[in-house]
Amino acid sequence: MRIPLAIAAAIAALTPAFPASAESERVVTIASEGASPPWDGTDDKGELYGYDIDVGRELCRRIAIKCTFVPQDWDGIIPALLVGKFDVIMSGMAITEKRKQSIAFSVPYASGFNQFVVRKELGLDPGDTGQKINLSIIGDKEKAAIERLRSTLGGKAIAVLRSSNSEAVVKQLMGDVVTIRSYDSLDNMKLDLAAGRVDGGLADYFTWRDFLETPSGSGAAFFGPELKGGLWGPGVGAGMRKDDTELLTKFNEAIEAATKDGTIKALSLKWFKTDISPAASN
């Protein structure tokens, strides 16, 4: 594919160019979805806030680099990282094998879990919402839990975030019995759950918990066991380009140090009111 030189020149002139070298003055840009509080949200001034942002700031402070945060819709966040729109993804992104084929991950800076939510008016029996199911080890307990989810949610419309692990899990576990509705953002997903366009959804536990406490979330409740492992992988990490090894090393060191001295735990308590630091799950 060729385009005339004039257009190429115009493109070059239009866009501020940053040489990739000058590591010392490099400003690292971190992208976040900004629509999944308490992980990351957008306040009424358009500023990003949340656990991802606070951890990101803390890591940058430790590495002693300048960082800026940008919002990016979830379904384009990996392609955008790959083409260099920004340098790091910190957006509650779980470390998975599939994603590792495209990008590199830091060590985990959180270990979340996921849960279904359904509308109360359906009158479904939520079962034991405190039960913990790890999809990495499928035994009798896990099989029974999955079978129960399949039979009670069969025929329902389930909302998931497009390109999320929850989407992949729903497809894998019950794609043949439920209608999957994929959304651009968690906020829109919640709007539709409140409006009753979908019967339920699967997403990160903490984004649900905050939502269910609001008036528009009062019509829905947790359903079934806490889910982790399997396609969700070992936890939440910061995503970077594979060739950006220097940055990755710095991030790993900073995360390990911040986990050891309890900073990550403190931030976790601030945003999630519980300790989900990687140290807590080990």
Add this chain to the structure above:
Amino acid sequence: MGGFTAQFAVALTVTISLGLISGCLGTAAGLLLAISRGMTHPPLARIVTAYTTIVRGVPELLIILLIYFGGTTLASRLAGRYVEVNAFSAGVIALSVVFSGYATEVFRGAIAAVPAGQTEAAKALGLGAWQRWLLVIGPQMLRLALPAYGNLWISLFKDTALVSIVGLTDIMRVAYVGAGSLRAPLTFYLAASALYLSLTTLTLLSIRVAERRYPALGH
């Protein structure tokens, strides 16, 4: 709505500058393409036709997505070093491309509508090619093109909303984020509608003024 009012104000300037820059670049490209299309050089004319057909036949949304994601790779390869194409530049390029595709057709039609006798008369007066374009055909063509050209600007300001999908904080994006985070979609999308409607109204009024000042000759 709180702080969102301030955000809408910033977003309005983003939308306006996005529209104005793309419209001006698109006009320049459209004029060049229309003139080169009119020249008796068949391969060039065919390329221009192919360009306008493709641009007008593919959804604007796809063009924006393509340039946003593909633009960085392409520009970096062409420049031989990393070149950043952010949401704003991607929007400017995509909307300029779309605008130029339509503008080429509008200008081409207007050039064809200038009576052939005019060119001949200008030639008879001894005017060179450039003089003919600048003094005879150009001014008449622009007047003829004005109504359709004005419509392109209205479409352009509406199309800017699509750039929000690649994360540019324009009017639509602020409405989208506000609607989601405060769970008040009706309020936010109505506010966005009002802003877009005032932008398109302003554009329409400017076109009307221009049309009255420069009516098509002989009409």
Add this chain to the structure above:
Amino acid sequence: MNFGLMLEAVAVLPSGIALTLTLTVLSLTAGFLLSVPLAFVRAFGRPGFSGAALAYTYVVRGTPMLVQLFLIYYGLGQIEAVRASVFWVVLRDPFWCALLAFSLNSAAHTTEILARGLQSVPRGVIEAASSLGLKRLQTARLVTFPIAFRISLPAYGNEVVGMIKGSSLASTVTLLEITGMARQMVSTTFAPYEIFIVAGAIYLLLTSIAVKATQFLERRLSTERPPAQRSRSRWRPPLPGQGLTTPLP
């Protein structure tokens, strides 16, 4: 450029064509049916009614269709009364929301296109029809509208193309038409370039067919004879869409 992936996209994306076409055809049909009476009101109605029709077309044509779609989809869903009403059965479904938004949008554009056509039907023709003893409705049905439609055809062709392209917005409300399928594919393969190019090519094919069909219809409906001279002498507006306030889509 990964050609294997492009081939995969060529295999997968056409399954979204059916939904794109369904949305386009249904919303164009509904929009057209709605616009015919509106166009007559707009062209010949009393100032009050004509003004009301203008207000509708003005607001719809002055705002982006994306905003209209979100207003109907997310905005209406927010109102308790709407959710409690019978309309919710329809509005609950993203397909019907998209169809409603697209139809209302298309109706506004088509109304202006047809109204312009109606206004440019020569007065003498209408007078001749009434002097032949045709009633007002008969004149409208048999004389005014067919002539107006023929005049409007080039502009209406633009509307058809615009709707095919506009239906891509349905991807923003979870529908899996061509663009929706493409975005879904991109989100799992992380290869936007290859997949969006294939999607663009499919749209180009669809819009080209629509353009050819309009041109064919224009030729068929042209009344000027003999056919050999048609291409040169056929009446054409000096510019595509000139004089129309209808923005190109």
